[in-house]
Amino acid sequence: MMMESRSRQQAAYWRDTLRLLGVLLAVWFTVSFGFGVLLVEPLNRLPLGGFKLGFWFAQQGSIFVFLILIGVYVVRMGALDRKHGVEED
Amino acid sequence: MSLETLTYLVVGLTFAVYIGIAIWSKARSTGDFYVAGKGVPAIANGMATAADWMSAASFISMAGIIAFAGYDGSVYLMGWTGGYVLLALLLAPYLRKFGKFTVPDFIGERYASQGARVVAVFCLIAISFTYVAGQMRGVGIVFSRFLQVNIETGLLIGMGIVFFYAVLGGMKGITYTQVAQYCVLIFAYTVPAVFISFQVTGNPIPHFAFGSEVAGTGVNLLDRLDQVVTDLGFNAYTSGSKSTIDVFCITAALMLGTAGLPHVIVRFFTVPRVRDARKSAGWALLFIALLYTTAPAVGALSRLNLTNTIQTGAVGSPDGNLRYDDRPEWFRTWEQTGLLTFEDRNGDGRIQYYNDGNPDFAQRAEVLGWAGNELTVDRDIMVLANPEIAGLPNWVIALVAAGGIAAALSTAAGLLLVISAAISHDLLKSVFMPGISEGQELMAGRISAAFAVMVAGYLGYNPPGFVAQVVAFAFGLAAASLFPAIFLGIFVKRVNRQGAVAGMLVGLFFTYGYIEAYKKVFFPPLIENTAEHWFLGISPEGIGFVGMMLNFAVALTVSRLTPEPPVEVQRLVEEIRVPN
Numbered sequence: 001m002m003m004e005s006r007s008r009q010q011a012a013y014w015r016d017t018l019r020l021l022g023v024l025l026a027v028w029f030t031v032s033f034g035f036g037v038l039l040v041e042p043l044n045r046l047p048l049g050g051f052k053l054g055f056w057f058a059q060q061g062s063i064f065v066f067l068i069l070i071g072v073y074v075v076r077m078g079a080l081d082r083k084h085g086v087e088e089d
Numbered sequence: 090m091s092l093e094t095l096t097y098l099v100v101g102l103t104f105a106v107y108i109g110i111a112i113w114s115k116a117r118s119t120g121d122f123y124v125a126g127k128g129v130p131a132i133a134n135g136m137a138t139a140a141d142w143m144s145a146a147s148f149i150s151m152a153g154i155i156a157f158a159g160y161d162g163s164v165y166l167m168g169w170t171g172g173y174v175l176l177a178l179l180l181a182p183y184l185r186k187f188g189k190f191t192v193p194d195f196i197g198e199r200y201a202s203q204g205a206r207v208v209a210v211f212c213l214i215a216i217s218f219t220y221v222a223g224q225m226r227g228v229g230i231v232f233s234r235f236l237q238v239n240i241e242t243g244l245l246i247g248m249g250i251v252f253f254y255a256v257l258g259g260m261k262g263i264t265y266t267q268v269a270q271y272c273v274l275i276f277a278y279t280v281p282a283v284f285i286s287f288q289v290t291g292n293p294i295p296h297f298a299f300g301s302e303v304a305g306t307g308v309n310l311l312d313r314l315d316q317v318v319t320d321l322g323f324n325a326y327t328s329g330s331k332s333t334i335d336v337f338c339i340t341a342a343l344m345l346g347t348a349g350l351p352h353v354i355v356r357f358f359t360v361p362r363v364r365d366a367r368k369s370a371g372w373a374l375l376f377i378a379l380l381y382t383t384a385p386a387v388g389a390l391s392r393l394n395l396t397n398t399i400q401t402g403a404v405g406s407p408d409g410n411l412r413y414d415d416r417p418e419w420f421r422t423w424e425q426t427g428l429l430t431f432e433d434r435n436g437d438g439r440i441q442y443y444n445d446g447n448p449d450f451a452q453r454a455e456v457l458g459w460a461g462n463e464l465t466v467d468r469d470i471m472v473l474a475n476p477e478i479a480g481l482p483n484w485v486i487a488l489v490a491a492g493g494i495a496a497a498l499s500t501a502a503g504l505l506l507v508i509s510a511a512i513s514h515d516l517l518k519s520v521f522m523p524g525i526s527e528g529q530e531l532m533a534g535r536i537s538a539a540f541a542v543m544v545a546g547y548l549g550y551n552p553p554g555f556v557a558q559v560v561a562f563a564f565g566l567a568a569a570s571l572f573p574a575i576f577l578g579i580f581v582k583r584v585n586r587q588g589a590v591a592g593m594l595v596g597l598f599f600t601y602g603y604i605e606a607y608k609k610v611f612f613p614p615l616i617e618n619t620a621e622h623w624f625l626g627i628s629p630e631g632i633g634f635v636g637m638m639l640n641f642a643v644a645l646t647v648s649r650l651t652p653e654p655p656v657e658v659q660r661l662v663e664e665i666r667v668p669n
Contacts, residue, residue, distance in 0.1 A: 021179070032167045037167075040160075044328070050300035051299070059163050062167050063382050067378055070370060073178055073367065081669075086668055088362045088363060088364060088669050089669075
């Protein structure tokens with residue numbers, strides 16, 4: 001009985017984890033490969049201060065977003081650990 | 090005080106700190122030696138990871154590469170930072186939960202196979218030695234330019250220092266020296282960047298200067314740069330010359346390779362808990378981003394400074410080009426190293442620096458009486474020469490020298506440690522001599538570290554012709570072999586020994602074969618290395634991404650066709666997925 005509830009708990013935790021990872025990686029892909037590579041030319045027609053937008057994403061913006069992504073990940077995973085009762089002591 | 094004395098003073102001082110730390114943090118057990126006793130706080134590990142990761146290539150070469158490649162240089166910026174997102178989200182916390190010492194440890198146990206472990210050790214050693222040779226070259230460049238000693242002496246000093254703290258302190262010694270080295274290198278990188286940003290744009294923060302107006306012109310830095318370089322027949326700075334698919338694949342190969350590099354992964358084995366592993370990846374990226382978001386600004390500013398120094402007036406005006414006799418002091422000192430050379434092709438005593446490979450500009454050049462580009466600048470000197478080009482005080486130049494050495498030594502030490510752990514732990518203790526005691530294993534670790542230092546020194550002194558060529562190989566290999574094996578090991582329970590080994594081998598040989606076909610690794614290239622000959626237009630630098638896809642496809646297919654992994658392995662996978 002204990003075993004079964006632990007494995008059910010683990011499965012639920014893992015489903016939530018995968019969902020979170022999916023969202024974060026979609027953003028990761030969009031800002032770097034999307035804005036910085038595939039869409040760089042159309043975006044370059046838009047100005048951002050003294051930058052062309054696509055160029056800015058490729059050389060600055062994507063890195064800032066990566067940082068935010070890891071920050072969100074740390075906080076959301078902490079919350080998931082607590083929600084499913086799997087946090088470390 | 091003269092520049093030389095100052096440099097000796099600053100570099101000597103940093104060396105004293107590194108040695109002091111090594112004595113204070115001597116390793117007493119194999120746990121200390123391999124993973125610093127798993128007691129490193131998240132923020133300290135983040136700093137150590139940043140120093141571990143940012144090598145001579147990041148510190149010395151990257152801004153220079155970007156300066157000459159413009160938008161195309163973005164592949165390094167996104168590739169070498171985006172990999173940390175993958176590392177933080179997909180690998181680090183789970184490998185920490187697994188809780189052993191090395192990357193081959195994980196692969197060997199997850200796939201219940203000594204064969205898989207040995208393949209992983211092989212990949213690890215190939216990747217790490219390629220890298221370490223590059224670091225030693227970086228140490229040599231810095232020493233020979235700033236301390237006026239020959240490269241051999243410089244190498245010996247560098248080897249001596251690394252030997253001392255890596256062999257004595259193991260991972261524990263390396264970790265805390267890397268923290269100190271990070272502080273030195275980031276300070277050394279930012280100070281000149283701030284000065285130069287302020288000089289050119291009036292804004293001291295490089296990230297803003299990058300998008301500001303060049304003082305006195307009313308034109309934005311990047312627009313000005315686009316103008317200045319296209320006037321000389323070069324590609325516009327903000328648009329690239331590589332095809333989109335190639336930029337995509339190179340970025341992906343660098344990202345996935347970063348996430349698969351053993352000396353980076355192993356840093357996440359050193360923190361106390363899973364949640365520290367997550368946090369520590371965030372700290373690492375923050376500390377790395379401080380340099381990586383400054384680098385493109387440095388690149389753009391130094392390209393503009395260099396071009397303005399040579400092309401002093403309008404292109405085509407009779408006195409628009411710098412007279413060779415009027416060249417500045419830094420020009421003369423770098424000429425002595427052979428990394429900056431001038432050849433007066435048209436005999437007018439002035440320097441013409443332009444793109445003589447551009448057919449559209451050739452006619453113009455002929456009218457002007459230019460007989461080809463006369464200036465060759467090694468990209469590696471841009472960061473080192475920057476403070477001199479901008480006329481900054483000597484202490485800044487001394488600091489940059491110390492920073493370059495810190496960057497190279499910290500990475501070299503991290504690499505040497507994973508090599509020694511792979512030999513003493515994965516080959517000796519786990520495969521060939523399981524009976525040895527902990528004391529003997531620790532001694533074996535120290536001996537293999539010492540041996541690795543010597544091989545690295547030899548490679549730095551006697552760089553094989555292929556060092557520069559095979560950096561692509563190191564990343565491609567990590568992306569195509571180790572990354573998928575680890576990722577699938579955590580996320581796909583069904584992948585078994587047969588699948589993982591087949592996948593790693595296919596990824597490895599495909600990637601190696603493709604690079605070997607176009608570049609000289611061990612044999613002369615078979616096919617000309619130009620875009621029209623590449624598979625789908627993907628260069629050897631980007632092929633690791635294709636290798637990785639193949640690895641995934643093979644591993645998943647073979648696993649489907651063979652029995653599922655044993656129950657203990659499936660339970661292991663379930664356990665590493667949860668923190669407690």
